[in-house]
Amino acid sequence: MFSSQHFVGRRQIAIGPCHLRPKSYFPTFSPSYGAMMWSLSKVVQTPEVMRVYLGSFWVEKPPNSFDDMRELLEVEHRDLLKDLKGLPKNAAIKKINEVVKRARLAKVHALIVGHLKKEMTMFLKDKKQGQLIAELDLEFLKIQKRYHLPPGDFPDVEKFREILKLYKIDEFNSLDEDLIKQADEALANDLPKLMATFPQDNPVIDVSQRNPFNSRNPSFVKVPTNAELRRSYGFAVVDKLTYEPAFKKLTPFLGKVAGAVVRPLLVNTGLSNDVLAEIWRLSDQDSDGYLDIDEFCSVMHLAEAAQSGGQLPETLERMVLPINI
Incomplete structure (x- = not known):
């Protein structure tokens, strides 16, 4: 089921949920997604293709549900969070682009008005104005060549010609x-200087270097002990405030720290390189080689659990992220 609401004045759109039965398969989901995009194209009058995010509202996933689309939903989840974090910067960039667009448009209009004013004669002004308006496309070409301007910066000739008929060119300012x-x-x-002051993104780390411990065996690694992960190390009792001071000492940039910065802290735990590699794999949810505060808490929490003789889980459930008590 899809629903949308369009506010013409604000140019906003609210997209309702896509509800599928628990046992849904990609061949059914893909046509539904295409139908929704087609419907949106009839409502949203914009040449750009809208970004629609896919997701599930299940708190506890029913058995054998969405397994065929798990990777797709996880990618969409990461993209949504990434785009939300980038909203302030993207909004500022959009405003700067609008300023640039308006400045270029104002400059071209000023050059057109100044050129037409200069071409006017002292006598037979009405005749000269009619000639300039009739040959406006040629005047645009002269201005373009003289000031080395791109054709795309000029207004529509026919619309501009109709507007000029309402004014007296000889009364324009020079x-x-x-x-x-x-x-x-x-x-x-x-x-450009203003754009340079905007926060820059963290550099992309090569895939082979995103795990600072570079485990050669990507398979599941267990701590060499028969003990299970104690109940006291369940993620429901993780206190984010415990690890936040250590995270801030690493001077995160844009809310994240690189693996090379965290590595010495984890090496001091005394755990083997294979165990640390597995802890990193479990905690780095987006696999970008950086840790945010939640991922950092996961790393430190699992390291303490492993030090106490606990057994690492194969995967971290999405619902059991560190909480702030």
């Missing part, structure tokens, strides 16, 4: 070269 220079300076230097 071109102010200083203002044009200031606009060029802003576009070439000021706005």
